[in-house]
Amino acid sequence: MIIANPNDIPINKSKVLCYLGYKIDKNKVKDIIFELLDEQLEKARTLIVPRGVYRVLEKNDLVNHKLFFDAQKIAFGVCTIGNELEQEVKRLFACREYTRGVLLDSIGSVSAEAITDIVNDELNNYARQAGLNITRRFSPGYGEWDVQEQKLLFNYMGNLTAGVRMLPSGLMLPIKSVSFACKISNFKMKEVNKGDKCLTCNMRHKCLYNQASKEYKKEAKPGN
């Protein structure tokens, strides 16, 4: 299991604000929001427990699945920041500290993606050192991969789940968790994640992050 020091988790403030709908290049963010954001960022570092696991399986070990047709190996991963931040968000809402609550929640989302990036980087290094190609990560619930197939992913992870539990609906607890797969092969493979997972997300039309985050979407490159 990869356990990261909370202070080493890169939490990009602009990205946190993007999740709340701000287009950083266009919208002026009030000073008070930045002050509260800094305050909640500091608090978040004491609440998050970023950790993740991955498992690489030979394709022969898997049931036939159209998404993995061109892979030789499949890597599955589960990452989380734990439950404490979420509990603090609930507490803030209960105390009517709504602004702090939404900021902390957004920080949680960015932190969960950040620990997933770290675990994904390890996986990329593994593939690189083995001289193999690896695709971008893709997750159940996005694009062609039905959220119901979260069960498949958790089945293959076995006991390796970093403390993340899957519910019958396919949702995970703690909520701020990310599961994913990457295809690995000697040969070039078809990318499932086209570089902007928002493009294949059926909630993209309503999502504030999708509307506000053009700059971050450009960052996703194969193997990153």
Next chain:
Amino acid sequence: MYQKISLAVQEGEIEEVDQLTIKSLEKGNDPLDVLNNALMSGIEIVGQKFADGELFIPEVMMCAQALQAGIDRLNPFLKQDENPHRAKIVIGTVANDVHDLGKNLVKMMLTANGYEVIDMGVNVSAEEFAGAVRGHNPDVVGMSALITTTMLEMSKTIEYIKTQGLHNGSLKILVGGAPVTEKFAKEIGADLYADDAIEAARILREIL
């Protein structure tokens, strides 16, 4: 004075709204008039600015906190039947779904607008929703879901409420959540659909 209160709500100035509301009451203004023409007028402009992309969620939260501070001041002076916003709303995230941020935002906006909100929490079964409708006799029951699989629970819950004979003339069913669309809301027999928490408050102000 009303204009000042309205502006303070729009700026999310919690303390200022509180103080101005006290002053307004001390001057002998009618509490219902302060509610409608100062506080609610302010939050309506906030809603419009949010819709126009001029304000964002954290700022709207501050405005709602300010609104709530004003309503808290007024509440002891408002008679139960005087407050037109004092309807009762049961709200919850449907079965198998554990996300509560969206539901909490709706709860917050409705509470800030003066409604009595009974929060059933997350993973609320159809039977629990129906039980709450029986027990609380609300004006509205609101359901939230975050993912495509769990939004189907809304359909089951509405069906159950209807088969139990609870969807009578006065009860309205409101649905919302990331994957939910107006078309889906109609298909499953919901009365109302809101795209976000601010719209939920606006719609309920219109119908209640």
